[in-house]
Amino acid sequence: MSDDERDAMPPRPDDADFPARRGPHCDGLEELDAAVATCRACPRLVAWREEVAAVKRSAFSEWDYWGRPVPGFGPGDAVLAIVGLAPAAHGGNRTGRMFTGDASGDVLYAALHAVGLASRAASTHIGDGLELRGVRITAPVHCAPPANRPTPAERDTCRAWLARELRLLRPTLRAAIALGAFGWQSLLPVLADAGWQVPRPRPAFAHGAEVRLPATDGGRELYLLGCYHPSRRNTFTGKVTASMIEEVLRRGAAIAGL
Template identity: 70%
Template sequence: MDDTEPDRGADHDDRGYPARHAPRCSGLGELDALVTRCRACPRLVAWREEVAEVKRAAFQDEEYWGRPVPGFGPADATVAVVGLAPAAHGGNRTGRMFTGDAAGDFLFAALHDVGIASQPSSVHPGDGLTLRGVRLTSPVHCAPPANKPTPGERDTCRAWLSAELDLLSPGLRVVVALGGFGWQALLPVLDEAGWRVPRPRPVFGHGAHAVLPATERRQELHLLGSYHPSRRNTFTGRLTMPMLVDVLREAAALGGLPAGRSVAP
């Protein structure tokens, strides 16, 4: 992360920090830098920093990131994958979205199978992993206790996701929501960002597919749903690898990404 980006004052602890600064970002690099400095939600700040200090026994020798985790993927992505929030000992440890935990391992294996990730695992930011045409992000950028952000925390963080989708919008064709939380968080964001969400609002489910028609500001957007690749869902078989690959393959096709099973680093 580039800490030379403009700091824009010392209001990181203000709950209005995301809404005040996110819409003014002119690029994803600037947005990501501001995300990592956010301290707008006291409960999340306390939790992520406590986890980073106490650590899990298996990672005692590692220095945890312990800050908000920005999105990961190219600025010209045509597909966005939206999860829930960073894992306490995953993204909160490594500083990269979906990196260093079981859910991320499952997701990257599927992305690699589809041909839009250069390798089937994501261990740390320096592992050589690259993505093609897809960006990973979440409605909440800090690890929450028990993996459950509050509605207020979700709403405070919403400005970051809205700005991110806006910056991606020139090429964005598809958004994949991993889980009901991501789906429900996305709908008002898409409304705010200038897309027309159908009424009644689309209902989440694995394999759900809603088409948001083009508007004066936005081109047509496909919204796809998948169960979240949480350990609970994958262990119980609620979500299998073929199920996730099918959704991601559909997203890649709708996003105009070439089919294949590998990406050159």
């Protein structure tokens, strides 16, 4: 089969270039989220997420694990984006919602509720009534990775989903918060492709970092903020506290007009 013949065929979820071929053609977030959930482009991640979903953790033995890529969560007209790392094996990979069902999510959603950006202080499962107010939560990698460490190749394969998500949010998005260095470093090249000018050299991640990104497409500028990831390790050691996260969220909300 020639390259032209292959390109003319609809992309298959297990193709290595499925995100790159399918993502740019999603016309809205609903279509994008549905496409993300079918992706099987990274064999290592597929094998891991499905093994975890089959073996389960004893505390969740009665759960029917999601076991697929986890789409973004939040309204399609969000003015503030929160970008993490990847779903947790027994969190998002179990529940099917970003930052839901694990310790990191417990901290993040409590902080979002404390500053008025979430309707509830806890996110336990899809259909629990939780709503986000002007906020969209997503990640550079949509599958749970072994040891919470996606490879650079897996991050790059998944990038097309995040790029399309930001393009679809472009008309309303005013600020983005990167949770951790991985999210920050993954987000910068995508923002450059989505219509914002990223400084050279690229700004370094730090908690509380704030960078103004002028628009390159005639749209509005974007502010990028850094926040330590609310991982169990970071919160247990005190590297990040609830008040520190709330402070960054309040700043992002203020910039975005929430």
